[in-house]
Amino acid sequence: MKDDAGPSTCERVEESEIKPPTAIVPTECFQEITVKTELTKREQDWNPRSDVVLSNQIKAYDAMRRRCPVAYSDYLGWSLFRHEDVVRVLDDHETFSSVVSRHLSVPSGMDPPQHAAYRQLIDRHFEPARVDAFEPQCRAISADLVSRLERNAEIDLAVDLARLFAVRIQCAFLGWPGELHDPLLQWVRKNHEATLARDVEAMAAVALEFDGYITELLEARRRAGSAAPDDITTDLIRERIDGRPLNHEEIVSILRNWTVGELGTITACVGILAHYLAERPQIQKQLRENLHQLPAAIDEILRLHAPLISNRRVAHKPVEIDGRKIAAGERITLMWASANRDEAVFDDSDELRLDRDPEQNLLYGRGIHVCPGAGLSRLELRVIMEELLKATQTMAFVPGRPPTLAVYPAGGFATLPMRIS
Known part of the structure; x- marks a missing residue:
């Protein structure tokens, strides 16, 4: 199909931003649905x-939302930066498909x-009820990790708390052994590096490695039969879909989606929350004295x-968004990190306000693909922040040791030097 997008409505960005990225390898994630005819x-x-x-990233996406809200790149296809455009895609499954990979993705990659x-x-x-029942275990893990943090000395909160919390809480909820903590943390790192580089061979190897972990867990439970642990992983072996048991590929896909989503985002969340409070001592003090405000504050x-x-979609049919013509089969990237800061929806969008309409917040998505684990994530984040604030008096940055931001596709912080007391 020829390029019929017409003249761009976007003001061009700096040369350093628009020159084609190097070493782009077409990832397997985009091979299932492609434009059938040649694109100019x-x-x-x-x-x-x-x-x-x-x-x-946050600053750059803010600038794109204001200057070029529907923007094309070789790397991401069409990126949507405005809240209304992202919501439009989320609500229209006939035009915008979630089936973006030739590999099974249950259920996020299904229409x-x-x-x-x-x-x-x-x-x-x-x-x-299941999420509520997990709170005591979540609190015990949180309190243990916080108690281990060295006081009045430099720590890296991203490494010493956020990552450890994410992996321990994930394994506890799924019923996985502690021996998997370190391998899973290494796996997340390798998965992120392969995705950023679009290294198809590395991505395949990382996927195979994860499948190996899950296969061992499932085989052990099958051998145990009725004596298998009473946990979610065992439940999935016994689940049925359309009158038949879930097959191995479906179970692995479900557990992979849960693990990728949980480990990466919970790690990022804990770092973002700690950084925000360290940067704003008055808000930190307010929440220490009013822990009941934490749920609203965390979401905000x-x-x-x-x-x-x-997140990604593919156009099922030709569509026009903000004057840009998108062909059937073209890739679309929904920029949550921009849409949730859109001034057209959130007054004084840079300000922390606890009275905002929660329905507008796209933190956990929207529509049929809204995050199924939103309730669990909210519980986990509330509990870890409660334990961190109750067990400390201050959280502050280390002078001369600025944090390091994570890079796409990750959010949050790669390193977060802090001092707690």
């Missing part, structure tokens, strides 16, 4: 992997009607600084 080379509106963007049965199955594992802080940067 399209001029890029921006380069998502430029130093300018990766040095401060209606296939999606519904799988989503119902998964939702059962995150019912409020994570609206301001997104732990999950983006």
Whole structure:
């Protein structure tokens, strides 16, 4: 198909931002749905992997939302930066497909009607009663990790708390052994590096490595039969879909999606929350004295600084957004990190306000693909922040040791030097 997008409505960005990124390898994630006829080379509106963007993703996406809200790049296809455009895509499954990979992704990579049965199955594992029952274990893990943090000395909160909390809490909820903590942390790092580089061979190797972990867990439970641990992983072996048991590929896909989502985003969330409070001592003091405000404050802080940067769709048919013509089969990237800061929806969008309409916050998505584990994530983040604030008197930055921001596709901080007392 020829390039029929017409003249760009975007003001061009700096040369350093738009020159084509190097070493682009077409990832397996985009091979299932492609434009069937040849596309003329399209001029890029921006380069998502430029130093300018990766040095401060939130700032860069704010600038794109104001200057070029529907922007094309070779790396991400069409990126949508405005809240209304992201919501439009989320609500229109006939035009915008979630099937973005040739690999099975249950249920996030499915469209209606296939999606519904799988989503119902998964939702059962995150019912409020089950989530509430997990709070004592979550609190014990949180209190233990906080108690181990060295006081009045430099620590890296991203490494010493956020990552450890994410992996321990994930394994506890799924019933996985502690021996998996270190391998899973290494796996997350390798998965992030391969995704950023679009290294197809590395991505395949990382996926195979994760499958190996899950296969061992499932085989052990199958051998144990009725004596298998009573946990979610065992439940999935016994689940049925359309009158048949879930097959191995489906179970692995479900557990992979949960693990990728949980480890990366919970790590990012804890770092973002700690950083925000260290940067604003008055708000830190307010929340220490009013722990009941934490749930609203957490959602609002994570609206301001997104732990999950983006999500993908594919156009089922030709569509026009903000004057840009998108062909059937073209990739679309929903920029959560921009949409949730859109001034058209959030008055004084840079300010922390606890009275905002929660329905507008896209932190956990929207519509049929809204995060099934939102209730669990909210509980985990509330508990870890309660324990951190109750067990300390101050959280502050280390002079001369600035934090290091994570780079796409990750959000939050790669390093977070802090001192607590």
